[in-house]
Amino acid sequence: MAQLTPPTPPEPSSAKPLTVRCPSCGVMHAYRTDNPYRPFCSKGCKAIDLGAWASEAYRVEAKPNPEDAPD
Numbered sequence: 001m002a003q004l005t006p007p008t009p010p011e012p013s014s015a016k017p018l019t020v021r022c023p024s025c026g027v028m029h030a031y032r033t034d035n036p037y038r039p040f041c042s043k044g045c046k047a048i049d050l051g052a053w054a055s056e057a058y059r060v061e062a063k064p065n066p067e068d069a070p071d
Helices: 043-052
Strands: 017-023 028-030
Touching: none
Parallel strands: none
Antiparallel strands: 017 028
């Protein structure tokens, strides 16, 4: 039986890291997998976004389903 070896991680490149705009404050920052708040730049920006959802400042439009209407 052949054994499978796990893939080797890619070697770090000398290329410029990917930068993204924080959805909350708009500041450009490096998008890194070790940032627990990504895609936000900080804990504060993530909390601001969560607060906007909680206060219903952001909404996802939904059309009523006729099957859910009472008879």
